[in-house]
Amino acid sequence: MFANHLKGGYRVYLARFTRVLDPKEDALTQMCDLVRGKSPMPFAGHMFVGKRVERPFNYEQFFYYNENKVVEAYRFEDVEAATNKVLSDTLGKTVSINLPNIQMNRNGIPEEFRQPAETWLPSDCYEKLKLYFTNDTAFYNSVKPLNE
């Protein structure tokens, strides 16, 4: 079974890519179980079943090629402004579009989970994830907001 291939970071990797929550169960409990590595894995049939995940997600693989940064990084918070900036630069004129909200799932996240994770995630889970996200957090922090 696919879940048996998973160890350590791969569990978290999947949590970041897959629909893992059973809507009939408590969301936070399931999220913590996933982070703490309890079994069974709380996800069912999925497109990733049968596919071995060879390497965990990390931001750098989307921005680097042969150790050289080849992709400009913008913050998610600047998604509309940055898209307009790139389009304006490309076309040589000011472009101002409103991005459509496609699969952004703005209403799908319960309010309690929209708050900073340290305020609702148990400390052991928070610390474990914080450690796991060290490199991605550093990369995110290295990207300056457009208005700075």
Place this chain on the structure above:
Amino acid sequence: MYLSKKHKLLFIAVPRTASNSVQHALVNSEIAHETDIVRSLSPSLDFNNIRNYHMMPSVLVETGVISADELNELRAFAFVREPFERWVSSIFSKIY
């Protein structure tokens, strides 16, 4: 993934960073051209489709979509999201 060879512009779709919205805007903008290479999410959302949509620079080169030299000549851009926020978004995603 959206590639405009005409405008030498590349958009990399990082998962859970509004990539579908950005790509939709690019495809429907004035820069759109018949020579564009676009990898979109299909309704089936199988593994290969998702992998192709979220192509990384190394995969673009390895699969021959562009050469390493072409990659260096492009203006490429993508988005990053605070990791915890991105994790929560992925967990509550209806899609993946």
